[in-house]
Amino acid sequence: xxxxxxxxxxxxxxxxxxxxxxxxxxxxxxxxxxxxxxxxxxxxxxxxxxxxxxxxxxxxxxxxxxxxxxxxxxxxxxxxxxxxxxxxxxxxxxxxxxxxxxxxxxxxxxxxxxxxxxxxxxxxxxxxxxxxxxxxxxxxxxxxxxxxxxxxxxxxxxxxxxxxxxxxxxxxxxxxxxxxxxxxxxxxxxxxxxxxxxxxxxxxxxxxxxxxxxxxxxxxxxxxxxxxxxxxxxxxxxxxxxxxxxxx
Numbered sequence: 655x656x657x658x659x660x661x662x663x664x665x666x667x668x669x670x671x672x673x674x675x676x677x678x679x680x681x682x683x684x685x686x687x688x689x690x691x692x693x694x695x696x697x698x699x700x701x702x703x704x705x706x707x708x709x710x711x712x713x714x715x716x717x718x719x720x721x722x723x724x725x726x727x728x729x730x731x732x733x734x735x736x737x738x739x740x741x742x743x744x745x746x747x748x749x750x751x752x753x754x755x756x757x758x759x760x761x762x763x764x765x766x767x768x769x770x771x772x773x774x775x776x777x778x779x780x781x782x783x784x785x786x787x788x789x790x791x792x793x794x795x796x797x798x799x800x801x802x803x804x805x806x807x808x809x810x811x812x813x814x815x816x817x818x819x820x821x822x823x824x825x826x827x828x829x830x831x832x833x834x835x836x837x838x839x840x841x842x843x844x845x846x847x848x849x850x851x852x853x854x855x856x857x858x859x860x861x862x863x864x865x866x867x868x869x870x871x872x873x874x875x876x877x878x879x880x881x882x883x884x885x886x887x888x889x890x891x892x893x894x895x896x897x898x899x900x901x902x
Contacts, residue, residue, distance in 0.1 A: 714817075721816075728814065728821060729835075737900065738886050740813040742876040743858035747805055754801030758794050765790040803828055813861065813874045815887055817900040820863065822874060834872060838894040842866045844887050846880035861887075 675684030717735035721728070725736065764771065765787060772780040810825035820841070824832040841863055848859035859880040863872040877883060893900045 725814070729833075730816065731818060734816045734818045736814055736816050737890060738815040738883065740815070740861075740874070740877055740883055742808060742811055743856065743878045745852075745856055745858060746808055746876040750801055750804035750808065754797055754804075757797040761790050761793045761797070811874075813877070815883075815890060817890065818894070820872075820887070822872060836863060836865060836872060838891045840865045841887075841891050844884055844891065846877070846884045848880065 714733055714735065718730065718733065721734070721736040722730060725739070728736075730736075768783060768786055769780075807825045807827060810823065810831075812823045814821040814823075819838055820836045822834045822836075824834065826832065843862075843864045845862050846859050847862065848854055853859050858876055858878050861874045861877050861880055861883060864870070865872075890900050892898075
């Protein structure tokens with residue numbers, strides 16, 4: 655007859671002996687070779703789902719709303735407002751406006767003095783005046799439209815200083831536009847330059863900005879009173895980096 659294997663009860667299993675002290679201190683307290691391991695504790699931290707909105711003073715909010723209303727095409731942050739809006743000096747319009755006036759006047763003069771020009775050239779069988787008049791009017795309209803586009807492109811190149819960044823709008827052509835934004839924290843150097851008697855007398859020049867790290871340089875030309883604009887810009891950069899409120 656087969657015997658069933660005996661199973662050890664918990665009382666029959668050997669129990670581990672408690673740790674024995676290896677020495678005692680001066681007060682008779684036992685000292686152990688390895689202190690008993692403490693039970694690990696877990697701490698659970700919770701984070702808010704939505705960050706707390708930053709408080710904005712009524713003055714900053716008002717200036718922000720005014721800036722958005724005045725310049726709706728600019729991409730301004732919730733606390734950003736325009737300190738200075740720099741436009742190009744009118745001297746840059748001299749060439750496109752002057753060239754347009756010259757071409758229009760030339761075509762109009764040919765149309766008015768067409769018969770005299772034909773007689774002076776000795777042409778005995780002149781062409782009909784109707785087609786000449788139509789061609790002249792088309793040329794005048796073309797020159798006027800071209801001059802208007804040149805003026806529009808020139809005046810839409812703008813430079814904005816805000817309490818957080820510098821925004822430069824570049825209008826290269828009728829269908830080509832570019833916007834550059836540089837944070838005030840990244841501006842390493844801001845300077846201006848004027849060359850020649852004309853720029854000095856008419857008080858216009860160029861503004862140059864250089865950024866940290868990537869050595870990128872930004873330049874804005876035909877700036878009216880560039881020295882004053884650079885002073886405003888440098889004060890804004892210094893106040894922004896030092897955590898002071900920017901006035902302007």
